[in-house]
Amino acid sequence: MFQSIGLNRSQPDPVLQVEDLSIRFQTGRGTVQAVSGVSLAIAPGETLGLVGESGCGKSTLGRAIVRLIEPAGGRIHLAGQDITHVPRHRLRTARRKVQMVFQDPFASLDPRWTVGELIAEPLHIHAVGTREERRARVRELLHKVGLPQDAAERTPHQFSGGQRQRIGIARALALDPEVVVLDEPVSALDLSVQAQILNLLSDLQQALGVAFLFISHDLSVVEYVSDRVAVMYLGRIVELADRETLFRAPAHPYTRALLDAVPRTDGGPHRAAPLAGDLPSPYAPPPGCAFHTRCPMAVAACRTDRPQLRAVGPGHSAACHLAME
Known part of the structure; x- marks a missing residue:
């Protein structure tokens, strides 16, 4: 039976549940295990931040949740419905509940379409409303994301990067989804624009009660937007905790290394030496704990026995042999 990994008992039933999810790709070089045994849950109106280095599998996991990538194993439950193996021609109902x-x-x-057409396309695909009702919905969504009404008649190239992301958010919200997967939504934007988009997302979440899976490599952004944070390394979740606990008392050496690498604004030195080396090859992951090749605390067991994600405190889990010590 699925367990709501990391959720406190006081929280409502999760709207998204992922259990033991695995994703593999066949390439000319062999098989890549992009995601391995990932379990997580998100409550209604909650933001779960997913953080890790480039290549760790964050975006692949996000795309699998919206079924843009087929999982090799595990289960995905969305609003109580198992969508893991729903045939693509029957995914339409589920797609109303999760957007990206x-x-x-x-x-x-699509640069050839007007903004109004882009935002209305999900409504048209799902046969929601009359033509005039769709136009009214487009106007409503433009207002929600802070764009003028005449934006509906223009094309994407006429907007800045931040404005285009607002269009993408409006399109994702058109069908009133219960979950939105946000894949590095501000990484391509200037810092001032990032803040505007993050504040917009916060306001929309409070107004609509939608749950967010927020994928990012930027810890400062994750800290700002998340209620809980999952840390991913080489396709696996290695730590999961509420935001305050994870940033104040991380239990996994990899999480501590990521936090130590964040530039300080007070002019002082880093708390520790930068993390050495790169992610191991996903074609030949190391035995035991995948992080042991870069971990300054690794012991003999780390090189042979892969640690399981286990509770190290209330609502706090870590996959580390030393996390209990």
Whole structure:
């Protein structure tokens, strides 16, 4: 039976549940295990931040949750429905409940269509409302994301990067989804624009009660937006905790290394030496704990026995042999 990994008992039933999810790709070099045995849950109106280095599998996991990538194993439950193996021609109902905002807003928007057509397309696909009702919905969504009404008649190239991301957010919200997967939604934007988009997402979440899976490599952004944080390394979740606990008392050496690498604003030195080396090859992951090749605290067991994600405190889990000590 699925357990709501990391959720406190006081929280409502999760709207998204992922259990033991695995994703594999066949390439000319062999098999890549991109995601291995990931379990997580998100409550309604909650933001779960997913953080890790580039290549760790964050975006792959996000795309699998919206079924843009087929999982090799495990289960995905969305609003109580198992969508793991629903055939693509029957995914339409599920797609109303989960949407995605992509990293590059320009690449995800058809440059030939007007903004009004782009935002209305999900409504048209799902046969929601009359033509006039769809136009009214487009106007409503433009207002929600802070764009003028005449934006509906223009095309994406006429907007800035931040404005295009607002268009992408409006499109994702058109069907009133219960979950939105945000894949590095501000990484391509200037810092001032990042803050505007993050504040917009916060306001929309409070107003609509939608749950967010917020994928990012930027710890400062994750700290700002998240209620809980999952840390991913080479396809696995290695730590999961509420935001305050994870940033104040991380239990996994990899999490501590990521936090130590964040630039300080007070002019002082880093708390520790930068993390050495790169992610191991996903074609040949190391035995035991995958992080042991870079971990300054590794012991003999780390090289042979892979640690399981286990509770190290209330609502706090870590996959580390030393986390209990």
